[in-house]
Amino acid sequence: MVNLAAAAPIVTASFLASAVEVVEAFTIVLAVSVVSGVRPATLGTAAALAVLALAVAIFGPLIAAIPVHGLQIVVGVLLLVFGLGWLRKAVLRAGGALPLHDETTAFAEESAALAATASRKAAEWIAGMAAFKAVLLEGTEVVFIVLAVGARPGLLLPSAIGAAAACALVLAVGMALRRPLARIPENSLKFAVGALLSGFGVFWCAEGLGVPFPLGDWAILALVAVFLLYGMGMAAFVRYVLARTPAWR
Amino acid sequence: MAVITALGATLWKMFAADLFLTLGALATVAGLGLLLHFAILPARQAPFVLAAVILGVLVTAINLAMVKEIRKRIG
Numbered sequence: 001m002v003n004l005a006a007a008a009p010i011v012t013a014s015f016l017a018s019a020v021e022v023v024e025a026f027t028i029v030l031a032v033s034v035v036s037g038v039r040p041a042t043l044g045t046a047a048a049l050a051v052l053a054l055a056v057a058i059f060g061p062l063i064a065a066i067p068v069h070g071l072q073i074v075v076g077v078l079l080l081v082f083g084l085g086w087l088r089k090a091v092l093r094a095g096g097a098l099p100l101h102d103e104t105t106a107f108a109e110e111s112a113a114l115a116a117t118a119s120r121k122a123a124e125w126i127a128g129m130a131a132f133k134a135v136l137l138e139g140t141e142v143v144f145i146v147l148a149v150g151a152r153p154g155l156l157l158p159s160a161i162g163a164a165a166a167c168a169l170v171l172a173v174g175m176a177l178r179r180p181l182a183r184i185p186e187n188s189l190k191f192a193v194g195a196l197l198s199g200f201g202v203f204w205c206a207e208g209l210g211v212p213f214p215l216g217d218w219a220i221l222a223l224v225a226v227f228l229l230y231g232m233g234m235a236a237f238v239r240y241v242l243a244r245t246p247a248w249r
Numbered sequence: 250m251a252v253i254t255a256l257g258a259t260l261w262k263m264f265a266a267d268l269f270l271t272l273g274a275l276a277t278v279a280g281l282g283l284l285l286h287f288a289i290l291p292a293r294q295a296p297f298v299l300a301a302v303i304l305g306v307l308v309t310a311i312n313l314a315m316v317k318e319i320r321k322r323i324g
Contacts, residue, residue, distance in 0.1 A: 080274040211295035
């Protein structure tokens with residue numbers, strides 16, 4: 001029986017993290033589709049998904065061979081690296097130190113780059129490769145997140161369900177709108193996902209080291225809340241410092 | 250070749266691009282493991298020490314990145 005306290009944040013983390021990655025990949029595939037046609041976009045996407053499926057088929061079973069404590073430490077560190085990285089970037093963006101990621105700009109830049117090669121013989125190949133790389137890059141992150149977040153007995157399925165739901169939702173909305181999903185509050189999502197992954201990372205590192213937190217799986221929620229509040233405090237601190245830095249204004 | 254390049258770029262983006270956080274997380278977990286192994290740190294305090302040090306790593310990484318951005322702006 002999967003514990004609700006553990007499964008709910010896993011589905012949420014997997015869903016939100018995957019949604020961020022799928023939105024980014026969708027923007028590039030859409031640009032390829034609009035500028036160079038549906039064929040290179042479809043072929044590039046299908047090839048990348050095939051490579052990802054192959055990678056999962058090869059490396060997935062290896063995970064089962066790692067002892068549980070060792071796996072928890074490896075996964076915990078992986079989640080910390082992901083989560084802290086996302087949280088750091090989200091805090092800097094929320095604080096104004098970094099510009100916000102804009103899907104409309106990303107779409108325009110990719111379209112312009114593809115249009116510049118549209119007259120060449122190899123234009124379709126380049127467009128297909130652009131879609132391939134985008135899906136492979138973002139897809140690899142989704143695979144890592146699904147495996148890392150769900151790397152505990154019985155939790156891989158909730159993790160995969162979260163990611164699949166995110167893919168389905170982004171694709172459904174994207175196909176209906178046929179334009180970049182610029183309205184999705186990407187930085188807020190990254191903020192939340194960074195806190196979720198960091199919380200899981202600390203929890204699993206502690207379990208892997210044999211020193212679990214009190215309260216069992218409920219400690220995950222407490223850790224996520226701590227990272228969220230801490231991140232919000234740091235974003236306010238960054239805003240405060242930048243507002244008082246004459247060179248920044 | 251393109252597949253290998255794309256995968257390499259992904260792994261770089263995921264782990265090596267933010268070397269401070271990657272090394273910070275690894276060093277924290279390894280250090281805690283050593284402290285526990287030699288019974289220097291009581292096991293009951295260990296999870297809280299882990300969380301506190303990780304938060305410290307995060308704060309340091311944010312401050313370093315903020316200073317880097319300010320320096321970039323100054324030129």
